[in-house]
Amino acid sequence: MASVKVPEQKIILCGEYGVGKSSLFRRYATNTFVTATDRKSTLGLDHYEKVYLTGDKNVKLQLWDTGGMERVASITSSYYKFAEGAILVFALDNPDSFNILSQHLLDIVTYAENAKIFLCGNKYDLKSQIQVTDADMENFCEQCHNLISGIYKTSCKTGAGVEEMFADIARQLCDSNRSRKELETMNKDSFKVTPPEGEPEDSCLC
Amino acid sequence: DESDFWDDGDDNFEEPDYETSLAGVNGEQDQRKKQLREARLREMLATEEEYVRDLETLLLVVNLTSAKTSFRAIDFSVLLGNIQEVLEVAKRLMETLESEQQNMEEQAQVGEVFLQFASELCQVYKTYCSTYSVEVLPLLKKYESCEAATEELGRLAQELHLKRPHLLTLNTALIKPVQRILKYPLYLSKLMESTESSHPDYCNLHKALVCLEEASRDVNEYTRSLNLVYKYRGDVDHSLHAKMRRVSLHSIAKKSARMST
Numbered sequence: 001m002a003s004v005k006v007p008e009q010k011i012i013l014c015g016e017y018g019v020g021k022s023s024l025f026r027r028y029a030t031n032t033f034v035t036a037t038d039r040k041s042t043l044g045l046d047h048y049e050k051v052y053l054t055g056d057k058n059v060k061l062q063l064w065d066t067g068g069m070e071r072v073a074s075i076t077s078s079y080y081k082f083a084e085g086a087i088l089v090f091a092l093d094n095p096d097s098f099n100i101l102s103q104h105l106l107d108i109v110t111y112a113e114n115a116k117i118f119l120c121g122n123k124y125d126l127k128s129q130i131q132v133t134d135a136d137m138e139n140f141c142e143q144c145h146n147l148i149s150g151i152y153k154t155s156c157k158t159g160a161g162v163e164e165m166f167a168d169i170a171r172q173l174c175d176s177n178r179s180r181k182e183l184e185t186m187n188k189d190s191f192k193v194t195p196p197e198g199e200p201e202d203s204c205l206c
Numbered sequence: 207d208e209s210d211f212w213d214d215g216d217d218n219f220e221e222p223d224y225e226t227s228l229a230g231v232n233g234e235q236d237q238r239k240k241q242l243r244e245a246r247l248r249e250m251l252a253t254e255e256e257y258v259r260d261l262e263t264l265l266l267v268v269n270l271t272s273a274k275t276s277f278r279a280i281d282f283s284v285l286l287g288n289i290q291e292v293l294e295v296a297k298r299l300m301e302t303l304e305s306e307q308q309n310m311e312e313q314a315q316v317g318e319v320f321l322q323f324a325s326e327l328c329q330v331y332k333t334y335c336s337t338y339s340v341e342v343l344p345l346l347k348k349y350e351s352c353e354a355a356t357e358e359l360g361r362l363a364q365e366l367h368l369k370r371p372h373l374l375t376l377n378t379a380l381i382k383p384v385q386r387i388l389k390y391p392l393y394l395s396k397l398m399e400s401t402e403s404s405h406p407d408y409c410n411l412h413k414a415l416v417c418l419e420e421a422s423r424d425v426n427e428y429t430r431s432l433n434l435v436y437k438y439r440g441d442v443d444h445s446l447h448a449k450m451r452r453v454s455l456h457s458i459a460k461k462s463a464r465m466s467t
Contacts, residue, residue: 008374008375045372046378046381046382046385047372047374047378048372049374062374062375062378064378067385067388067389067392068385068388068389068391068392068422069385069388072388072422072423072425072426073426073430074339074426074427074429074430074433075335075339075384075388075422075425075426075429077339077433078335078338078339078343078381078384078429079381079384079385081343081347082346082347082377
């Protein structure tokens with residue numbers, strides 16, 4: 001193998017219209033613009049890919065923007081397919097956007113059955129107007145039988161918490177991939193009588 | 207930054223609140239609204255252009271690559287569906303909008319253009335989106351476990367990515383029409399927000415918005431019913447699959463409708 005393949009992880013954004021999903025997407029995309037030649041608007045972009053280094057492994061997060069899909073149920077399933085991660089987004093100043101998350105969660109579990117699920121409270125900068133508390137979020141996670149792998153608070157206005165969230169998601173997806181691969185290898189090995197001859201394991205486990 | 211106009215959640219700080227900050231200064235307020243309308247129209251057109259170019263590139267790459275090297279494992283006729291039709295209507299919509307904007311400038315009748323195209327958009331996208339959901343996605347899923355197909359899809363993705371860096375995989379290109387048809391209502395409602403109610407475009411924008419929302423619902427409903435049909439067929443043992451294909455969709459649709467009630 002000439003090059004080490006960097007695995008792609010599809011991440012989708014779920015939540016009500018107006019909670020800041022496109023803002024998160026834009027933050028994710030624009031923060032990577034480094035050189036002048038690379039610099040371009042996010043105009044018309046629906047998908048954006050970034051490579052994260054987690055430990056000694058690279059992982060590619062491919063974020064998908066929704067743009068209008070939140071309103072049409074049957075089509076949403078197309079968007080959810082093949083997702084490895086799903087971020088449930090709500091606005092911290094809008095309890096309704098939080099209370100409806102269980103519906104979005106159901107969609108994820110149905111259409112993206114293997115996705116790791118994360119919770120993200122956006123608009124953290126609106127300090128005085130925050131109505132959804134940390135306790136509310138923890139309760140929600142408990143009610144979902146700990147289906148939620150991470151809780152984050154972000155502000156797309158200031159950018160606070162955004163990069164940290166994606167970096168953590170990248171790390172978690174990489175870890176879970178690694179353990180899945182290890183499990184697969186273990187299963188495979190358990191049926192083998194002799195180990196393969198001098199065949200080195202794939203160095204990339206995630 | 208114009209690209210921030212479509213923000214779904216943070217409008218208040220992405221777009222300065224012209225209504226309160228300029229309260230009382232009517233002239234300036236009108237001016238501001240006019241600029242916003244122009245900017246939003248420009249953005250709608252720019253994204254339509256990008257979208258058309260994405261589809262063109264996809265078709266070009268598929269044609270070029272399949273002419274150069276053979277793709278044995280991938281069934282393009284299923285994957286692409288009626289994308290050619292989608293491209294044609296999108297292109298005509300784009301050209302009509304562009305000439306309207308250039309000729310009429312401030313008086314551009316965007317709503318009218320969309321009303322002209324509404325039923326055609328609905329028909330063409332209905333076919334595309336439902337096929338994408340019931341045939342394309344399951345096929346892509348199948349390809350995941352086929353080494354030859356994965357390798358070919360990888361090669362194709364590389365070609366796409368070279369020509370259009372934001373096209374990451376075949377699937378990110380194939381889902382574009384699904385995402386596009388659902389965006390029109392968003393664009394239209396934003397445009398309406400920044401159009402004076404006395405503007406000649408206002409009334410038709412509203413009608414177009416209702417029409418395109420109806421179209422999304424229609425696409426959605428059609429996809430749902432077709433999914434049901436396929437689900438029913440999918441439950442059938444594979445050896446029966448070929449036989450089942452001959453049974454008319456209509457009778458299955460009736461059966462599955464009965465079963466689901």
